Amino acid sequence: MKAELAARDGDLRLYLLLGIATWFLFLDHVPHNVVGLLTMRNFGFSGAVDLFVLVGGYTAAILYGRMMLERGFIVTATRIFKRLWQLYAAYIVLFVIYIDLIGYVARKSRASELIGDFNVTGIVDHTIRTLIHGLLLQAKPLNLDVLQLLIVLMAIFPLVLLGLVRRPNVTMAGSIGLYAAARQFDWNLSSFPDGKWYLNPFCWQLLFVLGAWFALSGANQMRTLRTLQEFAVLRAAAWLYLLFALVTTVAAKFPQVGLVPDVLRHILLPDDKDNLAPHRVIHFLALAFLFAYMVPRDWSGFRWPALQPIITCGQEWLAVFCAGVFLSFAGHLVLITGPDSLLMQILVSFAGISIMTGVAYYVSWSKQQDQKPAFRAQSITRLSEEGRFAK
Numbered sequence: 349m350k351a352e353l354a355a356r357d358g359d360l361r362l363y364l365l366l367g368i369a370t371w372f373l374f375l376d377h378v379p380h381n382v383v384g385l386l387t388m389r390n391f392g393f394s395g396a397v398d399l400f401v402l403v404g405g406y407t408a409a410i411l412y413g414r415m416m417l418e419r420g421f422i423v424t425a426t427r428i429f430k431r432l433w434q435l436y437a438a439y440i441v442l443f444v445i446y447i448d449l450i451g452y453v454a455r456k457s458r459a460s461e462l463i464g465d466f467n468v469t470g471i472v473d474h475t476i477r478t479l480i481h482g483l484l485l486q487a488k489p490l491n492l493d494v495l496q497l498l499i500v501l502m503a504i505f506p507l508v509l510l511g512l513v514r515r516p517n518v519t520m521a522g523s524i525g526l527y528a529a530a531r532q533f534d535w536n537l538s539s540f541p542d543g544k545w546y547l548n549p550f551c552w553q554l555l556f557v558l559g560a561w562f563a564l565s566g567a568n569q570m571r572t573l574r575t576l577q578e579f580a581v582l583r584a585a586a587w588l589y590l591l592f593a594l595v596t597t598v599a600a601k602f603p604q605v606g607l608v609p610d611v612l613r614h615i616l617l618p619d620d621k622d623n624l625a626p627h628r629v630i631h632f633l634a635l636a637f638l639f640a641y642m643v644p645r646d647w648s649g650f651r652w653p654a655l656q657p658i659i660t661c662g663q664e665w666l667a668v669f670c671a672g673v674f675l676s677f678a679g680h681l682v683l684i685t686g687p688d689s690l691l692m693q694i695l696v697s698f699a700g701i702s703i704m705t706g707v708a709y710y711v712s713w714s715k716q717q718d719q720k721p722a723f724r725a726q727s728i729t730r731l732s733e734e735g736r737f738a739k
Contacts, residue, residue: 349513349564353414356563360650360659361643365403367662370669372396374700377491377676380683382690383697392593393625394632397494401552402632404498405559408505409512413564416513425506432502438670439495443482446673447489481540488539491673493546500537500549501556508557512564523557526550531623544622551624555632577641586634593631657705664708671707675700 372387373396389395408428416424481487485496511519529535530550537545565573576582621628649655661668679696686692 350414350417352565352570353410353417353563357410357414359645361639361645361647362403362407363659363662364650364655365399365662366407366665367658367660367668369396369400369403370661370665370672370704371658371701373400373494373669374672374676374704375697377672378679378683378696378700380688380693381679381697382693390597392590392597392631392635393628394635395621397547397621398555398628398632400494401497401501402555402559402636405501405556406563407559408502409509409560409563412505412509413513413560416509421506421510424509428502428506428509432499435495435499435502435666438666439485439492439499440483442492442495442670442673443487443489444479446492446677447478447482449674450489450677478540486538486540488543488546491676495669496545497547497549497552501553504553505556505560508560512557512560516561516564520557520561523554523561527554527624536622546622548623551622554624554629573640577637583638583641586637589630589634590638593627657708660712661705661708664711667711668704668708671704672700675703 372389375381375384375387376389376396378384384390387396388399412424412428415427478487482489485499508519508523511522527550530548535550536548539545643649650659679700682696683692
């Protein structure tokens with residue numbers, strides 16, 4: 349397993365997909381934006397959140413799986429909780445500044461509908477209670493639901509990772525069982541002031557655990573997967589399902605045409621994003637199946653200059669995601685208070701992605717600067733030792 353994890357570490361496909369997910373999440377979070385029509389959710393049942401969660405589970409398993417095999421459960425759990433604390437701190441900063449900023453802008457611009465649009469109405473009547481419930485992850489401000497979900501998934505990840513290392517198939521079966529039970533019995537976490545979580549963690553854990561299960565798969569399982577990818581019949585079935593999802597999703601935007609029968613419309617639409625509908629999972633797995641076949645790990649396209657900004661955003665996804673939350677609010681504000689034209693929508697989208705990319709490059713550059721003094725100190729120490737031995 350160590351050898352398999354070492355071989356999968358540094359896979360640029362993961363950073364490419366995370367970068368795409370952060371860009372798509374930003375575009376999806378800007379309402380009435382024509383550029384948002386180009387994101388995943390408009391061409392099938394799944395979307396950027398599915399991509400974000402599964403790839404997040406895959407990368408977490410690679411990083412902490414090797415650590416658990418080498419240093420044990422206790423050390424690995426402490427490192428996971430350290431990362432969990434970083435996610436929680438980012439969420440708290442975002443939550444406090446986000447709701448205060450929305451309230452301030454709503455008062456100054458007299459755009460009171462912003463408070464309702466971003467689901468922070470409780471901050472007006474119950475400020476302290478809203479902040480307390482926000483600290484407990486029970487508030488539901490718009491666009492922070494993905495980060496809330498990741499915090500819960502990382503909180504249970506030490507036990508999940510231990511199970512995947514020792515009994516991977518049993519752990520995966522338990523995840524599927526929890527998903528089925530949550531959908532059957534309507535299990536979910538409550539939110540304040542009423543309702544439940546947008547992204548049900550009892551259901552969405554399936555994609556996270558599935559990504560980790562793929563990352564920890566042994567050589568035999570990977571050979572089996574590659575063998576399945578060679579079957580043209582399976583690839584054709586995946587393409588047909590993607591085509592079916594595309595037609596169904598696009599036709600749903602024009603119900604007057606009547607391309608989708610009423611029976612299918614009631615089953616597939618809406619796609620039950622909250623509880624991760626089964627046809628949504630199948631759609632995303634079909635995408636992953638074909639992507640893994642068409643884009644090998646050593647794909648030459650990773651050297652294309654056009655893909656470097658996306659890969660860099662994927663490498664610094666947390667900072668880029670946090671920036672995207674504020675930029676989506678700024679973009680929404682610009683579109684509702686200014687000229688909501690096609691050109692303005694394109695400019696808002698381009699400006700937001702450019703700023704997110706700039707944040708990614710700055711964070712990457714900053715990390716490199718933090719490492720340089722250590723290298724210099726080592727060089728000075730080495731030279732002094734060589735000089736002492738020479739004397």
